[in-house]
Amino acid sequence: MEKIQVNVPGGETLQVSAGTHAGDVGGIPSGRRIVAASVDGRAVDLARPLAQSCEVEWIALDSPAGIDILRHSTAHLMAQAVQGLFPGTQVTIGPTTQDGFYYDFKRDKPFSPEELEKIEERMRELAGQDLPIAREEVPRDEAIELFRGMGEDYKVEIISDIPDETVSLYRQGDWVDLCRGPHLPSTGIIEAFKLTSVAGAYWRGDERNEMLQRIYGTSFPARKQLKEHLALLEEARKRDHRKLGKELDLFSFHPAAPASPFFHPKGAFVYNALVEYMRGLYRRYGYQEVITPQIFDAGLWHRSGHYEHYKDNMYFTHIDEREFGVKPMNCPSHTFIYASKKRSYRDLPIRLADFGRLHRYEKSGVTAGLTRVRSFSQDDAHIFCTPAQIEGEIASLLDMLREVYHRFNFQDLEVYLSTRPDQYLGALETWERAEAALAASLETRNVAYEISKGDGAFYGPKIDFVVKDAMKRGWQLGTVQLDFSMPERFDLGFVSASGTDERPVMIHRAILGSIERFMAVLIEHTGGAFPLWLAPEQARVVTVTDQQLPYATEVCGRLRHEGWRVELDERNEKLGFKIREAQVAKIPYALVIGDKEVRNGTLSARKRGGENLPPMSVEAFAERLREDLGRETERVQ
């Protein structure tokens, strides 16, 4: 038998016969559950025979790759259970997702919650049998025949689209599925899973195709992780910004303006506080704010390219026999301001910020709460600079982004650099320089990032910023996009040091993104318990009886006089009731005033959450507020 060399982790090289299974070459570390191997960078089953010398890495069950395999195998287990319980149901595809998996079935009836339970139960039985999962390679035509014979029309269609000569099948017990793999060695490893929901989905995601029945589920290496995950989902449900927005009286919707929020006084306070915060940063980072029109002649949208590419998302109106479009973006306006006079290289960079209201028609099925609306504004800005200034501008932007996300207590930040797509505009050399400049800025600022190859916009490369909220869900907030197209379309120029006419680069950027969407994220991240600097009501004065109202009014007045947002609860209710209401409204402090406080000229503060502070003077309390605020608004460097 021919011998091959296998490099395993730890620098060891093992000599084994060709055809030895990956899992049998030896050197598997004890203590970790190894469920698959990576051979020369490709994930394979442990039972995959090794044909030639190679490099092997182990994939542990609790590694990201291992969890992905686990979920894929769980999806198969579910499909096996479904077909066992409901003969005649066809399988289609069953991939993994960010935190689980789904499998689409062809069945006339949707699955009921009771049926889901039965499926779960059957899955547990099948997992308990610890069925070996075996890979098998068969010629394509043979596979087509096999699935045709089983009445699996969708599988037949899928295989027909595969160009390869052979395809792989996976068998577990008497069940078989077409799959590229890899999979777990056996079903017994699957123990911590849960089917979470059912939904309709179109075959290949196309609404013209047949409707399939999708079952979502999730699976983890250990029960504890599954429990934690389900707890986070439950917590996310409780913190749903639509629910909290109503409860905290922040915003509402009305059928007269679908998918367009109405911000109530408290919501408007938070909204404006976010805008004011960004304005403060703009002063430090050298931005200038502008105000621009809402509605423009359609000619402008033709010139900007929006009419051709974005028309379906725009609102139009006719007047004076002219067609006008409501702006979905601010960029064209900013090019007009830029071009309103001759610009010199000495003027650049010019950074124009705009909180203008934008309207985008979103299809009725995709709007949701504040996260996807039709009327919104962004912390939008456009930077006009020379190509040589890109790197410095991006570096400064990175500082700003970091400062902002820190302020809102987002711990994890993921950064994606999207590069040139197949269809692109502008010179190749310009692209390469720009991508290099973006990468260089990320590196000088020590920002870890991943490259999304080919995901850039047709007009320029971009960097996207994804933050993780308290429930570990990712939200894409910030984006920085280079644009070589718009300056061209609007014929922007500047006079260089040597007197020649040059084209500036435009950088589109937003840090919070849409203020509406950011508020939704913030509400869910904080559970509606806003930090002091954002709390619409920072403290509420509550009296023990109405005897203390005169003094309480004075306390409230003194704090208000210093600019604090304080309300007095004058209702003739018991203290416990008023405390409860303040707590439910998530007000940072309840200030209790009884006879003792009146006598001593003090107040007794109760923090949101229940901690009681010792009685203190109004002055001392104001000082405490100032300290809280100082802590919250401290800058990072």
Added chain:
RNA sequence: GCUGGCGUAGCUCAACGGUAGAGCAGCUGAUUUGUAAUCAGCAGGUUGUAGGUUCAAAUCCUAUCGCCAGCUCCA
């Protein structure tokens, strides 16, 4: 947009062919209360909208508006 589900008092929900109810919120009064709900009374609805079926419709049917979930991160 498509598929499915849901629209009942300000809010959360009940009634599921036979006179629309409850709790909370609101209003009035009593209570003067020490850190998450004091008591009583009153008021509140063309059941999203428009048609239809029926002796009778919140309930069944049709349309429409709105809300919710989902709609290929590759077998």
